Amino acid sequence: MTETAVETTGPGDDDGPASGAARRSRRDLALLVMPGAVLVLLLLALSTRNPDLLSPDSLLAIADSAAPLMVLAIGVTVVILCGGIDLSIAALAALSSVLFAMWIPLFGAAAAVPVIAVAALAGAVQGLVHVKAKVNSFIVTLGGLALWSGIALVISGARTVPVSDVDAIRWAFTTVAGLPSAVLIALGAVVVLGSVLRLTPAGRWVRAVGHAEQAARLAGIPVGAVKVAAFTTSGACAGLAGVLLVARTFSGAPSLGATLLLPAVAAVVVGGTAITGGFGGIGRTVIGALIVIVLRVGLSLIGVDAGFESIIYGVLIIGAVAVTIDRTKLDVLK
Amino acid sequence: MSNHAPIAPDASRSTAPVLAVRGLTKRYPGVLALDGMVLEVRPREVVGLIGENGAGKSTLLKSLVGLAQPDSGSIVVRGEEVRLRGVAHAASVGIGMVFQEQSLVPNISVAENILLGAEGAGVRGGLFRWHRMAELAQVQLDKIGSAVSPRARTDSLTFAQRQMVEVAKVLALEERTAHEPVVLLDEPTSVLEREEVETLFAQVRRLRERASVVFVSHRLDEVLEISDRVYVLRNGRVVAEVDPAEVDATDLHHLLVGRESTGSHYHDDAQQEPAGDVRLSVRELQTAGCDKVSFEIRSGEVLGVAGVQGSGREELCRALFGAMPGARGQVLLDGRPLRLDSPRAAVLAGVGYVPSERRTEGVVSSMSVTENLSMAHVGTVCRGPLIDGRRERELVDTWVRRLGIRTPSGDTAIGTLSGGNQQKVVLARWMVSEGLRLLILDHPTRGLDVGAKSEVYELIRELAASGCAVLLLSDTLEEALAMSHRVLVMKDGRITACLDAPRGGKPDPVAIMEAMV
Numbered sequence: 007m008t009e010t011a012v013e014t015t016g017p018g019d020d021d022g023p024a025s026g027a028a029r030r031s032r033r034d035l036a037l038l039v040m041p042g043a044v045l046v047l048l049l050l051a052l053s054t055r056n057p058d059l060l061s062p063d064s065l066l067a068i069a070d071s072a073a074p075l076m077v078l079a080i081g082v083t084v085v086i087l088c089g090g091i092d093l094s095i096a097a098l099a100a101l102s103s104v105l106f107a108m109w110i111p112l113f114g115a116a117a118a119v120p121v122i123a124v125a126a127l128a129g130a131v132q133g134l135v136h137v138k139a140k141v142n143s144f145i146v147t148l149g150g151l152a153l154w155s156g157i158a159l160v161i162s163g164a165r166t167v168p169v170s171d172v173d174a175i176r177w178a179f180t181t182v183a184g185l186p187s188a189v190l191i192a193l194g195a196v197v198v199l200g201s202v203l204r205l206t207p208a209g210r211w212v213r214a215v216g217h218a219e220q221a222a223r224l225a226g227i228p229v230g231a232v233k234v235a236a237f238t239t240s241g242a243c244a245g246l247a248g249v250l251l252v253a254r255t256f257s258g259a260p261s262l263g264a265t266l267l268l269p270a271v272a273a274v275v276v277g278g279t280a281i282t283g284g285f286g287g288i289g290r291t292v293i294g295a296l297i298v299i300v301l302r303v304g305l306s307l308i309g310v311d312a313g314f315e316s317i318i319y320g321v322l323i324i325g326a327v328a329v330t331i332d333r334t335k336l337d338v339l340k
Numbered sequence: 341m342s343n344h345a346p347i348a349p350d351a352s353r354s355t356a357p358v359l360a361v362r363g364l365t366k367r368y369p370g371v372l373a374l375d376g377m378v379l380e381v382r383p384r385e386v387v388g389l390i391g392e393n394g395a396g397k398s399t400l401l402k403s404l405v406g407l408a409q410p411d412s413g414s415i416v417v418r419g420e421e422v423r424l425r426g427v428a429h430a431a432s433v434g435i436g437m438v439f440q441e442q443s444l445v446p447n448i449s450v451a452e453n454i455l456l457g458a459e460g461a462g463v464r465g466g467l468f469r470w471h472r473m474a475e476l477a478q479v480q481l482d483k484i485g486s487a488v489s490p491r492a493r494t495d496s497l498t499f500a501q502r503q504m505v506e507v508a509k510v511l512a513l514e515e516r517t518a519h520e521p522v523v524l525l526d527e528p529t530s531v532l533e534r535e536e537v538e539t540l541f542a543q544v545r546r547l548r549e550r551a552s553v554v555f556v557s558h559r560l561d562e563v564l565e566i567s568d569r570v571y572v573l574r575n576g577r578v579v580a581e582v583d584p585a586e587v588d589a590t591d592l593h594h595l596l597v598g599r600e601s602t603g604s605h606y607h608d609d610a611q612q613e614p615a616g617d618v619r620l621s622v623r624e625l626q627t628a629g630c631d632k633v634s635f636e637i638r639s640g641e642v643l644g645v646a647g648v649q650g651s652g653r654e655e656l657c658r659a660l661f662g663a664m665p666g667a668r669g670q671v672l673l674d675g676r677p678l679r680l681d682s683p684r685a686a687v688l689a690g691v692g693y694v695p696s697e698r699r700t701e702g703v704v705s706s707m708s709v710t711e712n713l714s715m716a717h718v719g720t721v722c723r724g725p726l727i728d729g730r731r732e733r734e735l736v737d738t739w740v741r742r743l744g745i746r747t748p749s750g751d752t753a754i755g756t757l758s759g760g761n762q763q764k765v766v767l768a769r770w771m772v773s774e775g776l777r778l779l780i781l782d783h784p785t786r787g788l789d790v791g792a793k794s795e796v797y798e799l800i801r802e803l804a805a806s807g808c809a810v811l812l813l814s815d816t817l818e819e820a821l822a823m824s825h826r827v828l829v830m831k832d833g834r835i836t837a838c839l840d841a842p843r844g845g846k847p848d849p850v851a852i853m854e855a856m857v
Contacts, residue, residue, distance in 0.1 A: 207718040214707060222701060226683050284704075302797070
């Protein structure tokens with residue numbers, strides 16, 4: 007118990023860097039292990055109810071249904087790592103689903119490409135407004151949320167747009183070597199984004215900006231460009247998520263996004279990425295997204311009313327942030 | 341709380357201390373900020389505290405108002421040991437501080453600020469009684485004879501006026517605690533004009549009629565002028581207690597710097613004559629706080645910039661690094677125009693910048709030593725688009741060895757290192773680039789211990805010898821003189837003097853001081 011003794015005699019808010027860092031590294035370790043442990047425990051607990059849950063088929067089905075959410079969540083992870091937030095992702099995914107369904111007659115299977123490009127552009131515009139006009143990312147993307155869902159409603163006539171040619175989207179709901187293609191696509195996105203964040207200077211810059219923006223700027227890191235790139239990435243991921251959603255429902259729907267924002271943000275914070283920026287990563291969000299989906303599956307398994315889902319997301323987000331937040335970095339809470 | 345009777349004016353030389361500090365020790369990682377500090381403050385006296393940066397002044401003050409918790413030792417107020425939990429607790433025992441960076445709320449009235457948190461009769465039924473508030477505040481303002489209106493909005497006052505309001509606020513402790521308060525003044529003169537300093541001193545002398553004052557400053561002449569007794573602090577200890585009547589500034593200076601104030605500390609022998617061409621040419625640089633500044637630095641030259649706070653020298657540094665929005669002027673680096681609107685562009689042009697706020701602006705403290713070291717020039721360890729982990733480790737190992745950076749490993753979070761080692765990483769961040777042409781050092785030795793300072797000086801000498809131009813802002817005049825080939829003096833955003841400082845022919849500090857203030 008020497009460690010605890012040192013801590014309690016230690017200073018209060020005037021913490022020296024090392025004791026703070028020691029505490030932080032213990033926290034980091036806990037944050038590394040905890041989400042995985044939660045996921046495993048959750049699966050084990052649910053398997054007592056339904057032993058079939060742990061069969062390969064059912065696990066693949068869970069992964070398949072998690073794919074759109076996972077893609078959406080890894081995108082917003084990049085923005086959150088920069089210290090920002092993107093609330094527009096779900097609305098942008100809904101708009102993308104509508105655009106995809108409408109453009110299939112024009113472009114066929116290739117319609118996914120312009121859809122993702124448009125979504126990336128929308129993200130880039132939000133990033134530019136955030137950086138150039140110096141408007142909070144919270145506000146810019148809250149405005150974006152209204153804007154993109156509005157556009158989706160207008161161009162779809164507020165109706166679901168059915169896919170005219172199911173063959174054109176078959177690539178997104180087929181199986182390859184026994185694995186659902188949506189899972190493979192999501193994994194591809196995870197590997198690409200994860201590699202960029204882990205192996206390239208850009209990934210370094212994202213974390214530096216999230217941890218200490220001013221220090222990053224004064225080290226010559228192009229802070230503005232990093233942020234715009236993060237929002238562009240988030241937009242592109244929302245576009246891809248929209249495409250994957252169409253492949254699940256065979257239609258584009260302007261309302262599709264309404265129920266996706268909360269679970270996506272929940273996936274990020276439950277995975278252990280700090281909402282204050284800098285700390286976390288794509289792998290954590292993958293675990294977080296799986297937790298959210300398994301929870302959803304579990305709730306229907308034990309017969310909980312769907313209305314409770316939202317309640318659980320709300321509690322989950324607040325609880326996860328309360329557990330993960332690095333209070334040594336907080337001076338003023340707004 | 342105390343059995344002592346209120347002290348009569350003629351007892352002002354009483355030796356029973358109102359405040360005693362006994363063996364106070366406070367350790368931060370890598371730094372022993374307070375090392376068995378012992379001192380006392382008697383009724384109605386002005387105690388001066390002097391010491392260089394890192395001597396322990398600010399940690400001591402923080403401890404006295406409960407903002408830092410000492411590791412050991414005790415604080416005794418009027419004979420009773422106290423363990424201060426915060427500013428409010430310190431106030432309740434009669435200790436108040438006038439903060440250097442000021443702590444008033446700008447958008448409310450003077451009266452509200454003075455009575456903040458202790459409105460008393462100024463509030464009834466949850467509502468302000470503005471007349472009563474103004475009267476109560478006026479009582480405090482009258483104590484120091486201030487002409488400031490209690491109804492004035494605080495942000496409409498000058499800095500000096502706001503400082504007086506803070507003093508009045510602290511004096512309100514008198515009624516609240518039924519004791520004469522102890523007023524801590526933390527570097528109160530650092531941003532004041534000379535005549536404002538005079539006014540402040542008149543106030544301090546008035547204060548002595550009703551309170552004890554602890555006056556902290558790094559300006560020796562001021563401390564000697566105002567104090568009844570002076571403690572000299574060095575490395576977290578009191579190294580001398582002196583009577584201002586018996587010493588002069590030179591004596592204090594020797595006490596302050598100790599024996600380290602010799603040539604080898606600054607590596608004087610390593611100062612070489614700059615042989616290169618003009619590296620940086622600045623013509624009519626204009627930015628907030630900096631008015632049409634023109635100068636040149638040659639390759640291999642260390643140019644010191646001296647000036648008090650508000651002289652514009654910090655802004656000058658930032659503007660050259662592209663970190664002052666709106667900076668204008670013609671700046672040529674090796675004959676090529678330097679953009680003034682982006683730190684990124686400055687870095688790519690071969691400029692490096694070591695900011696004075698190391699913990700918030702210099703390092704990303706949660707990231708590793710490796711990541712911090714390669715941060716500015718990570719491109720040099722990339723293979724294609726990816727960071728080559730092995731090359732990066734080699735680079736970091738090389739610099740860790742070369743600069744003697746003491747770290748458990750490259751993966752250690754930089755925030756856990758001592759200040760000196762953090763600073764060496766920040767210096768290495770720029771030195772890794774072979775294209776480094778100009779290094780801007782804003783107080784590079786701030787908060788470092790003596791040994792670490794000397795190592796930083798050695799690095800600066802090496803950099804200059806390799807042909808890099810160095811712009812140096814120093815904490816002390818002594819450092820600026822010792823390290824520089826030339827010293828520019830700035831005052832109110834303009835250059836007021838430029839003196840050559842060759843090896844063995846350093847100018848008189850007095851001449852520089854005259855141009856500074």
